Amino acid sequence: MIAEQGTIPVLEAQSLTRRFGGLVAVNDVSFSVNSGEIFGLIGPNGAGKTTLFNVVTGLIPASGGHLLFNGEALLRQRPHQIAAKGIARTFQNIRLFGALSALENVMIAQHVHTRSGVLKGVLGLPPAPQEEKAIRAKATELLELVGLGDRTSEQAKNFSYGDQRRLEIARALALNPKVLLLDEPAAGMNPNEKHQLSDFIRDLRDRFSLTILLIEHHVPLVMGLCDRIAVLDFGQLIALGEPDRVRTDPAVIAAYLGNE
Numbered sequence: 619m620i621a622e623q624g625t626i627p628v629l630e631a632q633s634l635t636r637r638f639g640g641l642v643a644v645n646d647v648s649f650s651v652n653s654g655e656i657f658g659l660i661g662p663n664g665a666g667k668t669t670l671f672n673v674v675t676g677l678i679p680a681s682g683g684h685l686l687f688n689g690e691a692l693l694r695q696r697p698h699q700i701a702a703k704g705i706a707r708t709f710q711n712i713r714l715f716g717a718l719s720a721l722e723n724v725m726i727a728q729h730v731h732t733r734s735g736v737l738k739g740v741l742g743l744p745p746a747p748q749e750e751k752a753i754r755a756k757a758t759e760l761l762e763l764v765g766l767g768d769r770t771s772e773q774a775k776n777f778s779y780g781d782q783r784r785l786e787i788a789r790a791l792a793l794n795p796k797v798l799l800l801d802e803p804a805a806g807m808n809p810n811e812k813h814q815l816s817d818f819i820r821d822l823r824d825r826f827s828l829t830i831l832l833i834e835h836h837v838p839l840v841m842g843l844c845d846r847i848a849v850l851d852f853g854q855l856i857a858l859g860e861p862d863r864v865r866t867d868p869a870v871i872a873a874y875l876g877n878e
Contacts, residue, residue: 627686628653628797628829629674629705634683636666636673636853643669645853646683651797656823656830658844660837662873665850667833668710671799674831675707676700687797704796708786708803710833716775720766720785723774724757727792760788763825764818779806791826798822800832804839812836816843837874841865849873 627650636644643666651657659667672678674685676697685692692700706727715723761767764784769777774785783803790798803819804812816839823830834840840847841861849857849864851873857864864870 626653627651628688629831630684630686631670631674632684632686634670634673634685635681636669636678637681643853644673644680644850647850647853647855648683649848649855649858651829651831653829654823654827655845656819656832656843658840658847659831659833659850660835660840660847661850664852665873666853667850668801669853670850671707671801671831671833674700675705675799701793701795704794705799706790706793706795706797707799708783708790708801710801710805712779712782712786714774714782714786714789717773719771720761720774720777720788721754721757721770723785724760724789724792725753727789728753728756757788757792760791761785763791764788780811787822791822795826795828797829797831800830800834802833802835804834804836812839815839819843 629651631650632648634644634647635642645666647666647670659670661667669678673680674692676692676695676699680693683693687700687703687705690703692703715726718726758767758770761770764787766781766784766788769781774782777785783805787800787803800819804815807815819830819832820843822828832840832844841864844861846858846860847864848855849867849870851869856869856873857867
């Protein structure tokens with residue numbers, strides 16, 4: 619099913635701010651992300667991009683402002699509550715369970731949606747066995763989708779960097795997200811892998827009817843992939859719009875190249 623882009627905001631940041639003592643990492647940032655968009659977030663190192671992702675996913679609290687998901691306030695909700703609502707993410711520094719298999723890593727993510735409690739799971743009481751069977755089947759399907767279907771039993775720590783990124787995306791998809799946040803998905807990839815990644819992300823958007831936000835340092839990839847782009851510099855939003863507009867924005871050029 620191909621996702622249709624709409625003008626209804628799925629995610630809205632309103633004057634979002636995050637301070638660390640005297641440092642303002644995210645400074646009064648406002649933007650909205652529409653249904654079905656691939657929305658890029660770029661900026662120089664230290665611009666506040668990952669901090670913004672951490673606020674959106676509840677890993678750190680905002681110092682001010684509002685964050686809405688389909689019109690519902692998200693701030694002050696815990697990460698597992700936000701994940702259960704339909705927002706999943708990957709991390710700049712990969713966070714897999716290295717000693718577990720690829721299959722187990724993906725299966726774990728799905729338990730946020732199960733109805734069986736711990737006791738029923740341990741004792742094997744209904745509906746635990748049926749849910750476990752369905753979880754295993756879906757995890758296997760997702761690993762096939764990301765190209766790891768022949769490595770389900772291998773430990774995650776033995777995967778290459780690129781395959782660990784694919785595994786992390788499969789785990790995020792296991793949460794049944796409506797919005798998927800990708801933090802530097804092309805890190806460590808060669809040019810050919812980056813090109814394949816663009817096609818892969820578009821396919822994910824269409825196949826799962828997703829809205830996708832991504833942080834990426836490889837600007838050509840973002841310009842060719844994203845419908846709209848927001849640019850942060852020292853925590854402030856300095857540009858927002860379609861790629862052609864952002865590419866020629868003087869403030870963006872200055873942020874990346876500096877002023878004479």
